Amino acid sequence: MVVYRRTLSTLALGLLVAAAPACKQKTDRAAAAPDTSTAASTPAPAAFAVQSVEVGKQIGSDKRVTSPSTTFAPTDTIYASVATEGTAPSKTIAAKWTFGSGKLVKADSQTIAPSGPEATEFHIVKPGGWPAGKYKVEISVDGSPAGSKEFEVRR
Amino acid sequence: MPDPKEPDFSDVESGSSSTAPPPAASGGQTYTVVPGDSLSKIAKRFYGSAGEWKKIYEANKDVIKDPDLIYPGQTFRIPGA
Numbered sequence: 109m110v111v112y113r114r115t116l117s118t119l120a121l122g123l124l125v126a127a128a129p130a131c132k133q134k135t136d137r138a139a140a141a142p143d144t145s146t147a148a149s150t151p152a153p154a155a156f157a158v159q160s161v162e163v164g165k166q167i168g169s170d171k172r173v174t175s176p177s178t179t180f181a182p183t184d185t186i187y188a189s190v191a192t193e194g195t196a197p198s199k200t201i202a203a204k205w206t207f208g209s210g211k212l213v214k215a216d217s218q219t220i221a222p223s224g225p226e227a228t229e230f231h232i233v234k235p236g237g238w239p240a241g242k243y244k245v246e247i248s249v250d251g252s253p254a255g256s257k258e259f260e261v262r263r
Numbered sequence: 264m265p266d267p268k269e270p271d272f273s274d275v276e277s278g279s280s281s282t283a284p285p286p287a288a289s290g291g292q293t294y295t296v297v298p299g300d301s302l303s304k305i306a307k308r309f310y311g312s313a314g315e316w317k318k319i320y321e322a323n324k325d326v327i328k329d330p331d332l333i334y335p336g337q338t339f340r341i342p343g344a
Binding site for chain 1: 269270272274275276277278279280281282283284285286321324325340
């Protein structure tokens with residue numbers, strides 16, 4: 109019986125300890141003028157991050173590559189789609205296209221204010237036709253490398 | 264003199280676009296939270312409708328962790344109505 113009572117006491121104490129942080133949180137919220145009319149149980153916004161980089165010959169209205177490819181013809185328009193998630197007031201996504209051992213083909217950037225899953229596309233076209241060889245597109249976010257993709261142009 | 268073996272990329276054309284909007288123009292309207300404020304109250308003040316609170320929340324997600332929890336002294340960007 110004594111053992112049983114002790115067990116109950118331990119359980120009660122455990123419950124009190126577990127409830128303590130919740131009480132503290134409730135107090136903090138009350139001090140900050142909560143508004144139940146906007147009771148959206150939205151989780152904290154996710155940090156901005158690049159999810160994937162795809163290259164292909166076409167993109168959809170969602171700015172994503174419809175059919176990823178790593179081989180192109182000299183007359184193709186080449187698209188790179190950068191899928192991101194998270195929110196930020198301002199992020200600059202840059203694409204640097206290079207040929208062979210690093211000769212610059214083109215560099216471009218897009219500054220966005222993402223508010224969730226987004227896709228940003230970059231494309232290049234060469235009216236005179238792409239020289240055959242290996243190419244690379246490097247993606248950076250605010251100057252920091254965030255992904256790359258290699259592809260090839262074949263005649 | 265350019266190397267004749269080096270490919271010439273001077274005629275390459277490029278472009279870009281995104282599903283994300285561009286950042287709000289700097290110098291726009293801002294509002295500093297006072298005690299008793301809520302996103303709904305601020306939305307009503309600027310847009311005439313409390314239901315527009317999400318517009319302010321979306322524009323300030325970097326500083327608003329929880330839309331039910333804003334603090335006096337916080338400054339929010341107010342997107343155009």
